[in-house]
Amino acid sequence: MDYTFTIQKTTAPKPKPDPNTLKFGATFTDHMFIMDHAAGKGWHDGRIIPYGPIALDPAAAVFHYGQEIFEGMKAYRTADRRVQLFRPYMNAQRVVASCERMCMPELPPDLYVAAVKALVDIERDWIPEKAGTSLYIRPFLFADDAFLGVRAADHYKFVIICSPVGPYYDTPGGSLIPTSIFVEEGYVRAALGGVGFAKVGGNYAASLKAQQMAYERGCEQVLWLDAIEHSYVEEIGTSNAFFMIGDEVITSPLIGTILPGVTRDSVIALLKKWNIKISERRLRIGDVIKAAEEGSLKEVFASGTAAVISPVGRLMFNDKTLTVGDGSVGALAERLYNTLYGLQTGELEDEMDWIVEV
Numbered sequence: 001m002d003y004t005f006t007i008q009k010t011t012a013p014k015p016k017p018d019p020n021t022l023k024f025g026a027t028f029t030d031h032m033f034i035m036d037h038a039a040g041k042g043w044h045d046g047r048i049i050p051y052g053p054i055a056l057d058p059a060a061a062v063f064h065y066g067q068e069i070f071e072g073m074k075a076y077r078t079a080d081r082r083v084q085l086f087r088p089y090m091n092a093q094r095v096v097a098s099c100e101r102m103c104m105p106e107l108p109p110d111l112y113v114a115a116v117k118a119l120v121d122i123e124r125d126w127i128p129e130k131a132g133t134s135l136y137i138r139p140f141l142f143a144d145d146a147f148l149g150v151r152a153a154d155h156y157k158f159v160i161i162c163s164p165v166g167p168y169y170d171t172p173g174g175s176l177i178p179t180s181i182f183v184e185e186g187y188v189r190a191a192l193g194g195v196g197f198a199k200v201g202g203n204y205a206a207s208l209k210a211q212q213m214a215y216e217r218g219c220e221q222v223l224w225l226d227a228i229e230h231s232y233v234e235e236i237g238t239s240n241a242f243f244m245i246g247d248e249v250i251t252s253p254l255i256g257t258i259l260p261g262v263t264r265d266s267v268i269a270l271l272k273k274w275n276i277k278i279s280e281r282r283l284r285i286g287d288v289i290k291a292a293e294e295g296s297l298k299e300v301f302a303s304g305t306a307a308v309i310s311p312v313g314r315l316m317f318n319d320k321t322l323t324v325g326d327g328s329v330g331a332l333a334e335r336l337y338n339t340l341y342g343l344q345t346g347e348l349e350d351e352m353d354w355i356v357e358v
């Protein structure tokens with residue numbers, strides 16, 4: 001289906017930020033996409049308008065009962081100045097799953113991708129060209145009924161904003177650096193039957209406490225364990241987690257508590273293509289500790305849109321610290337990073353059919 005949106009261009013374009021000092025999520029482009037939904041009327045009035053505040057009734061449901069979901073993806077510039085999205089239909093499908101869980105109206109995947117493409121097209125000049133930079137895209141949907149009562153709302157908004165972002169690793173040449181991860185044995189992120197698989201704002205609000213404590217201990221992120229036994233490894237901060245023990249790479253299965261990452265799915269596909277053993281199975285933190293002590297824990301890395309691949313050098317516990325491999329960036333993490341980033345930026349040929357051009 002073809003979607004058309006009205007476009008109102010800004011009369012006051014902002015100066016573009018210096019690509020050398022870009023921070024993550026701190027600068028926003030000139031325009032935003034916005035569309036409304038009403039029960040009985042469906043999605044309507046999709047429009048691109050100048051970026052600015054959204055007026056909401058103080059009784060809007062999102063402020064009180066948190067009926068909200070969001071997405072995160074990036075647009076990349078290729079060396080010959082084309083603009084590429086990476087697997088946007090996977091994000092669109094995740095919106096469908098998140099909305100279903102939160103009793104929000106379904107947003108058709110074609111509409112989602114058409115809206116992202118329309119906004120990115122208008123903001124092409126905002127996509128930085130320096131190596132490691134990109135345009136971060138933040139679509140979100142929320143309930144805006146002015147009604148105080150715990151029930152699914154009748155009115156929603158779908159909004160997209162964009163932010164030019166710098167390289168995740170602020171190192172010379174943007175090279176990967178090993179991170180330190182705190183293994184969280186008290187607080188949990190998601191329980192079976194909950195909303196861990198949905199990209200729901202509340203999941204992130206609930207994670208802040210443990211993340212703050214991890215920072216205080218000098219760690220970049222938290223490794224979440226399952227909510228029942230506090231034993232099985234699940235996710236690392238806002239990314240999926242992979243453990244290489246001997247010749248097997250292990251990642252948590254999609255049992256409802258972890259977010260089905262687009263990067264996770266891509267890592268699994270590449271490992272299969274490279275004939276590297278990849279298992280989606282539950283893994284106890286005790287087995288990770290044992291492998292580290294026996295010398296068979298070769299690599300741990302996280303996967304996600306923001307950093308693509310993030311190698312882990314140390315796992316910290318309340319009472320001990322484990323070094324992963326020799327503590328440096330693992331060869332597999334580096335190969336995955338180079339391949340995924342190469343595909344995203346058009347340096348590598350898109351053999352997997354993952355790229356959508358804008």
Ligand SMILES: Cc1ncc(COP(=O)(O)O)c(C=O)c1O
Nearest residue numbers: 238239240259261262263304305
């Ligand atoms: C909790 C969580 N897990 C995993 C991911 C990685 O998902 P993706 O690869 O789609 O960015 C994210 C980021 O969106 C996340 O917030």
